[in-house]
Amino acid sequence: MVADEGSSLPSNSKSAPSKELTTRVLSALAMAAVALLTAYQGGWAFALFWLAAGIAIMVEWTDMIGVAPRRPVQGLLGLGLAALMVPLLTDAGFGPWATAGVVLAAGGSLLARGTSSKLWTASGFVYAALIVLIPPIVRAHPDLGILGLLWMFAVVWATDVAAYFTGRALGGPKLCPAISPKKTWSGFMGGVFAATLSGLLVAWSGQRFGLSLPFGLFGTAVLSVVASVASQAGDLGESALKRHCDVKDSSHLIPGHGGVMDRLDGFWAVCLIMAVVLLTIPLAA
Template identity: 40%
Template sequence: MTASGGLITRIVVGAALIVVACAAVWYGGLAFTALVTIAVLLMSAEWCVMHGIGRGFRLASLIVLAFTGGVAARQSSVDAIIVLAASAGLLGLFMRSFDRQRAFWLAAGLLYCGLPMIALIWLRGLPNTGIALTIAVLAVVWATDIGAYFTGRAIGGSKLAPAISPNKTWAGAIGGVVAAIITGAILTSLAIGPTVDGDVSHIQTIVIFSIIAAFLAVAAIVGDLFESWLKRRAGVKDSGNLLPGHGGVMDRIDGLVPVAVFAAAIVAISGITP
């Protein structure tokens, strides 16, 4: 496949995924929970294969995550976190007697996959602001990824972390953060409406959410680098091959993993909403 053909495939698949995600967020309820849970189950399968975790424990991980998603949707996020943490600890301890090193990665994988799932389900379930906040979180991640990709290709320059991901550059990272800031400012402006003359609170709100967007963009970049480190450690190029032009599910949503958790924590602790 040529470079231009690969880029076109990447854009088409990426656009299709965005449409599906936005539709699921809009409908909410079972549609959103199902999409998030399926994505997490696929990501968990990739994680287990990447770390050489056997089929029995791989299946156990899928059962735990599916059950945790149900608890998050039907009960509460706190209950879901308790179920996830307890299951990760118990499975890790049980596997420790067979394989101490992989036991850690089994437990870590459950937390890595499960926490963002709980965070997204909780965010979408918030009354009045659930749709807006969830779309905003996804949009910031998408903007960061798109901005970093095209800025990095256009400018190039110094490598961001050559030992981990040789293709990522500082220019791309800065472009991703700038794109996220612009996206955050635009979404906040649309959410709060036009600025009234002499009212600085609107501008302050836009600035606050732009700063949050910048922080989340950095988290997305770190999440991307972390997944690159995992792949380099495992000696694989992609986490999978399910998504043409993107690789695996983990390759596509690695930046969303920390962003979803941080965004949910920010909302829960501060109660800030547009």
Template identity: 30%
Template sequence: MVRKFQDKEDTLKGDLLRRISVSLVGIPIMVLVIYVGGWLLGAFMALVAALAAYEYFLLRKNTTKGLSGLGVTLSAALPLIAMLYPTYNEFVQLGFGLVLFGSVTSLIMVMWRRWPEGSPIESAAVTMMGVLYTGGTLSFWVFLRALPEEAMVADSALAGTALLLFPIWVTWVGDCFAYVLGSRWGKKKLIVTVSPNKTVVGAVGGVAGSVLGGLAYNHCLLGEMAEISLSGEMVVLVSILIAVVGQLGDLSESVMKRQGGVKDSSNLIPGHGGVLDRMDSLFFTVPTTYFILLHLFYG
């Protein structure tokens, strides 16, 4: 029993060291890209969207297959379109047109290439789901970064960076709390059929960590950098919402991985798995934060 506990401790420490090492390199690069903004951010998000979409279609290879080439291309295109139209109302018109075009195109291509075995309607749905799940949600990084510029904040670059880093920080702190507390003390499983390693203790700890992270960020950075200071009650509410939708995003990706019969979406990022494994929560939390802050800015 002692040996088994020690092995678990060593594994936990090894995983944390790998995660920290990658984070020490990746986080400064990500912050710099966000601060510079513009087409650098658009190109970066297009690359991330393309990699995420590629992994998404890999997960679907044993089930209903979509059109990976079309899906990856459209997914990468959406953040670039968001750079041209960095407000949601402007983007949604062209973005909807692109999604409609992709839906019709994928339906025609599947009927042409795979009929009658190709399940054209299902394949088209899988393709466009991948586009919206990756490129569609990642476009909100561009929207959130541009929000202070729309609101005429003086230093919009600094303010936009602070706003975009807020859900990323809250999500990351919540993930760390969930991982450590769940690994050490978690016994009762959350949803064993979806993710056998996630526990109730981890889920509750993740929410608590997100709240603490949100309060600390609001107190130390948000008011100074973004010229917006939320009340303590609002921060708690927003942080809880971020934590909940983030865990839903995590569980959603777990369902896809179980359908695909894999543990990680890929091994692209040492200690972290693939792009989907790192972005699963952020696919949900960044858009959620954008709509909340949009309401606060414009009422």
């Protein structure tokens, strides 16, 4: 999630903002360490990490929209997400397990009461499925691998950090006050600039170790800009959803960050970009 650049607590508690920032930083470092460690290991550990993240997102989504009956719906959707993961970890064919996942998701959506709730439930499954599938697929892809994954992390994290501090330092016109009143255009541009540099740094560093991305340095720069914009759009999209559901955070699971959706909304958008890239890589190879 791209942090709100101007967020602060009441001025009568001067130590509170610094304490809040410390909590955010420590939580972010802990999550980054787990993400990087499992990315290095790959295999089951990495896939299960993202399955857990996807299930958490699905639970937060269905909690926010107030789906009923909640636990049966969440149980079916969770089984559907797990089914999608099976062919990524075994030699099982993707078709049957994908079909099972879709059937379970359809069952959970149909079980939800109300037409609107059914549509929101199905949308939540699709949203979570992208998080479950794309990182392991990128990690295992022969043209992307761990370098492609590190590029995704770098672009999202650089966008997040730079947007927060640039926006606080420079202020200026608001980016989208109707949805997120504390985000600024200066923060947006700072995030894009930092993401581009970080994306290029990952690609350049990979070349020093005999690894390369299939886009070249210029293509990596362009894709980093697109991914940074998508990351910030993903954050705004989740903010709009929370406003629609009249909640401040998707949950309180992560100290200083809210829920898993709050932390991964930007990364989800970059996963969407990578899904498009994965479809075009064979054409470019």
